[in-house]
Amino acid sequence: MSPEPLDIQTPSGTFEISIDVRWGDMDALRHVNNTAYFRYFEEARVRLFAAMGLDGADGRYGVLAHASCDFLKPLMYPARVVVGMKPARVGRTSLELDCWIADAGDPGTLHARGRNVLVCAEAATGRPLPWTDADRQALGRCFAV
Amino acid sequence: MSPEPLDIQTPSGTFEISIDVRWGDMDALRHVNNTAYFRYFEEARVRLFAAMGLDGADGRYGVLAHASCDFLKPLMYPARVVVGMKPARVGRTSLELDCWIADAGDPGTLHARGRNVLVCAEAATGRPLPWTDADRQALGRCFAV
Amino acid sequence: MSPEPLDIQTPSGTFEISIDVRWGDMDALRHVNNTAYFRYFEEARVRLFAAMGLDGADGRYGVLAHASCDFLKPLMYPARVVVGMKPARVGRTSLELDCWIADAGDPGTLHARGRNVLVCAEAATGRPLPWTDADRQALGRCFAV
Amino acid sequence: MSPEPLDIQTPSGTFEISIDVRWGDMDALRHVNNTAYFRYFEEARVRLFAAMGLDGADGRYGVLAHASCDFLKPLMYPARVVVGMKPARVGRTSLELDCWIADAGDPGTLHARGRNVLVCAEAATGRPLPWTDADRQALGRCFAV
Numbered sequence: 345m346s347p348e349p350l351d352i353q354t355p356s357g358t359f360e361i362s363i364d365v366r367w368g369d370m371d372a373l374r375h376v377n378n379t380a381y382f383r384y385f386e387e388a389r390v391r392l393f394a395a396m397g398l399d400g401a402d403g404r405y406g407v408l409a410h411a412s413c414d415f416l417k418p419l420m421y422p423a424r425v426v427v428g429m430k431p432a433r434v435g436r437t438s439l440e441l442d443c444w445i446a447d448a449g450d451p452g453t454l455h456a457r458g459r460n461v462l463v464c465a466e467a468a469t470g471r472p473l474p475w476t477d478a479d480r481q482a483l484g485r486c487f488a489v
Numbered sequence: 490m491s492p493e494p495l496d497i498q499t500p501s502g503t504f505e506i507s508i509d510v511r512w513g514d515m516d517a518l519r520h521v522n523n524t525a526y527f528r529y530f531e532e533a534r535v536r537l538f539a540a541m542g543l544d545g546a547d548g549r550y551g552v553l554a555h556a557s558c559d560f561l562k563p564l565m566y567p568a569r570v571v572v573g574m575k576p577a578r579v580g581r582t583s584l585e586l587d588c589w590i591a592d593a594g595d596p597g598t599l600h601a602r603g604r605n606v607l608v609c610a611e612a613a614t615g616r617p618l619p620w621t622d623a624d625r626q627a628l629g630r631c632f633a634v
Numbered sequence: 635m636s637p638e639p640l641d642i643q644t645p646s647g648t649f650e651i652s653i654d655v656r657w658g659d660m661d662a663l664r665h666v667n668n669t670a671y672f673r674y675f676e677e678a679r680v681r682l683f684a685a686m687g688l689d690g691a692d693g694r695y696g697v698l699a700h701a702s703c704d705f706l707k708p709l710m711y712p713a714r715v716v717v718g719m720k721p722a723r724v725g726r727t728s729l730e731l732d733c734w735i736a737d738a739g740d741p742g743t744l745h746a747r748g749r750n751v752l753v754c755a756e757a758a759t760g761r762p763l764p765w766t767d768a769d770r771q772a773l774g775r776c777f778a779v
Numbered sequence: 780m781s782p783e784p785l786d787i788q789t790p791s792g793t794f795e796i797s798i799d800v801r802w803g804d805m806d807a808l809r810h811v812n813n814t815a816y817f818r819y820f821e822e823a824r825v826r827l828f829a830a831m832g833l834d835g836a837d838g839r840y841g842v843l844a845h846a847s848c849d850f851l852k853p854l855m856y857p858a859r860v861v862v863g864m865k866p867a868r869v870g871r872t873s874l875e876l877d878c879w880i881a882d883a884g885d886p887g888t889l890h891a892r893g894r895n896v897l898v899c900a901e902a903a904t905g906r907p908l909p910w911t912d913a914d915r916q917a918l919g920r921c922f923a924v
Contacts, residue, residue, distance in 0.1 A: 364799060367825040368669065368818050370662040372711075377658060378531065378553050379524040383803050386523065390802040408523050412557030421662075422829075509654060512680040513673050513814065515807040517856075522803060528658050535657040539712075566807075567684075668821065668843050669814040676813065698813050702847030
């Protein structure tokens with residue numbers, strides 16, 4: 345599959361939310377389980393989509409095509425984390441996001457770094473839909489510098 | 490960080506387990522949630538480590554350094570899936586695994602494909618430990634063709 | 635709220651499924667987390683409803699009105715558990731179930747005992763719907779002695 | 780088993796925390812899954828124990844002996860909930876808590892009401908330990924009116 349053409353207007357700001365780690369996010373090794381990192385990314389994606397007005401109400405939703413994570417430093421409970429996202433590439437129907445997780449009290453130290461690739465899809469059929477001009481403007485607002 | 494030297498004896502077989510999808514693995518979009526895919530990979534890793542004799546009892550455990558997943562085809566409940574793993578690379582202290590998830594009733598159709606990187610670590614300190622000859626022999630047995 | 639009239643034809647058999655405990659069901663105390671017990675009950679309810687033909691396809695579904703659990707004996711990974719259910723009371727629109735969790739390899743030793751109360755509801759409105767004669771016959775089949 | 784003698788000094792105040800509902804707490808019925816309610820109760824218990832100084836560091840921890848929940852009103856995402864607890868009974872080694880979940884924006888409307896019974900246990904053996912005078916004073920502080 346050849347790559348989608350690069351969008352020259354990829355916004356350069358970041359989108360951030362904060363999440364309270366729950367005790368139940370830990371596993372038997374007594375640190376936050378790897379699946380919780382992907383849950384934190386998911387929460388950020390959902391809020392990003394809501395901020396963009398892509399909440400499913402208009403018959404479109406965001407499908408996760410790829411997710412990856414480098415686990416850099418264990419997370420312990422209790423903690424409040426910042427989950428950040430920054431567009432790496434805006435394709436015709438896709439959005440590639442650089443993601444990271446840092447401690448809210450020490451934002452310079454990263455606990456994880458990853459990549460999420462989303463595809464805008466038609467709810468009824470699951471088929472990819474091109475981003476509209478309104479979507480691109482919304483992206484620009486959500487990732488304003 | 491320069492890559493670890495390749496181990497020429499990377500075993501070529503696969504390690505497979507099967508998992509019953511639970512209704513609760515689905516999310517509000519009515520298909521299996523992305524975090525469940527990483528949970529399935531985790532279960533396979535844990536059973537692989539138990540099969541290798543690396544169950545934490547000897548003061549060593551496997552640390553997940555990286556996980557990625559391409560979501561190829563939605564999974565619905567009910568289902569029984571096969572989770573497969575195959576070494577892509579055995580480093581001095583690390584193990585890189587190609588992973589996949591298929592329907593047990595239709596093993597030729599992949600639902601997901603991913604990569605997991607594990608590091609053998611000392612439980613007391615978290616420091617990486619080189620694989621022993623016994624570990625490499627155990628790997629060979631677990632991934633026998 | 636006065637109790638619903640007792641149904642004299644409460645079936646006396648049990649409905650059982652088995653579930654593989656996942657490593658990720660454990661928590662930081664290194665035993666299966668309390669929420670996993672309710673997940674196991676949920677899985678049994680869902681399969682019971684499917685066996686009764688109440689899978690949502692006919693515009694009705696089962697709503698959980700109450701759940702309780704006595705945690706009798708910690709569960710550790712790895713394990714395969716049997717989740718059992720037995721009607722305690724069949725009301726006009728409700729089904730009260732005695733539930734238990736035992737080790738599949740040692741079914742006489744209970745790890746948990748609980749109670750689930752389900753209400754049959756209209757999917758469109760959420761309003762309770764009386765069980766039909768067909769439902770009661772299906773209950774009788776699922777809980778046959 | 781005869782009930783433990785009532786402690787006449789059961790404190791009469793409440794202990795409350797707030798929790799952000801996550802998108803992933805919802806299930807395929809598009810409302811917050813029943814197991815998430817027990818996770819919210821768990822988070823409140825853990826923070827209560829930390830506030831009481833019972834964080835496991837002194838060789839004691841709180842074991843959940845019983846949990847129940849009446850599901851009164853579905854919870855949807857997004858939401859911020861208040862989880863409240865109030866001692867119903869303080870036994871020699873146990874603590875019985877009335878629990879509830881309300882919307883933080885509408886605290887008068889309950890989404891759930893339940894009961895949690897905790898037992899103070901010795902970490903090494905799991906055996907019940909009597910509350911100390913210091914514990915009872917801590918309880919009084921945590922549940923001050």
